[in-house]
Amino acid sequence: EDHLKVIDLQASTTIDLAIGDKLPHLGTIVDHVMQQNAVQIIDDLDAIRQNEKNEKLFINNDLKACLLAPLTSRGQVNGVLALYAKDSSKFHEIPETVEGITNIISFAVEESRLSAAVSKRNQELVTIKQIGSALASSTFDMKQVLKYTMDMIRTLMNVEAGSLSLVKDNELEFAVAFELDMTQLQKIKLKLGQGISGAVATRGEAIIENDPPASSHFDPVIDEITGFRTRSVLCVPMISQGKVIGVIEVLNKQEGDFSAGDKDILQSIATSVSIAMENARLYEKTVSMAEQERGIRGMFQKFVPKEIIDKIIHGSAVNKEFVDELKTITLLNIDIRGFSELARKIGPQKSVALLNYFFSVMGGIVFKHSGIVDKYLGDGFLALFGAPVSTAMDAENAVSAALEMQESIPAINEDYAQELLDAPVNIGVSIYTGEVVVGNIGFDMKMDYTVIGDSVNNVFKLQKFTKPLPDSIVIAESTCRAAQTPLEIRELDHTLNGMKIYELLGRKKNS
16 A cells, blocks of 8 residues: 554654554655665654655654664564654664564554454354344345345445445336435436446446546446445445346445455345345245245356356357266255155245255355255255366365255254254255266256256265265265265265265364
């Protein structure tokens, strides 16, 4: 950055400086000290007055001498300690003392930064969990969901204002906002492509602008109508079933610029809101459990990696059919045990909310470990690791995903303790590595990127061996061989087509 911020100050006389002031340092003597990473004593400040960039160093006419010492942490200069006096005689006597002081200050500053970062991250995770739980349980009251979401964003993002807009008839309409006049906003309809939010809605990608007037996307019309002054913008798309259904935009971060971390947090929230909105839309049309299942399947199309979308779009662009491939991949099937009985106990609305939350957690784990969700199967799904892009880590990634799924079950049961009563969620996970045919299969009106072959049948056959073992993971010998790390396994008294099968207990610890 081109400014230093005054974080602490001690003075026995009146000076032209205050805590919180930002001082430009590029091209100054301070910049030189930071680049050289060495203490410098200035015996007479008047001697450097000819460089007007040093003007901020003159904080009192009686203080003629200055000692500048870099604050270094992990080999990087992060700031400067400045000492002032009427003359420099004392400074020449204390170089070792100054070095000790700067080491202590550097350590304290770094510790404070790390502590603040950890605290902020913890708060972000807590808030995101609260939003996810609220959305899962309030799926069908969309006005309340959107209002609650924006309230949590205001707390979490530390911004001056924000809004959520929905796509309707190729235009963006403001649905909810904070610190902005909704009576004015409701008069505004942005065309897709107009302004930053319109560009996000068109492209389906987030935009960060920390200098909006310099952006080709910025449209001042909203500021002109509302009287608000936009200084920085972060806008992310809300995507459902592969289509942008709206955008969330936050304005004027209170401290610093919007970062990639801010974008990831807001995008996570937008994804949760998109899922909740899709649930509400589907619930209005739902008259059977089959339609509810299609809704859940549609919600989690967001877990298809970019590589697949790019590959399919590229094939369409050149009017070529998607080429089928025979390849070795690892398949993972997860299933909720006894869900039909559980659904009868807790009713359809709570069943849908529970499934939404369950698939959100488990689908997120699959995506995290480079897999895709291929088929939704009522109360479970089939995930693929190695399609369309295969790596040596496919089996390893599937194992990692399965173990993380297993570890997540207690948290799901805790979050839904009241709804589940004495019937907690239990799962079975099966993993099989083998050859399949993968491709875009279907017809013009309905095409799915999916897999077919004996290996698909085999991963489902493995499921029956998980039934006597609640929350267990059963894997084929082929997966054990393909895994990159030693696994802690227990051989079962069964085989599958002559292949040994095992219960996965974890990874072997280094001895």
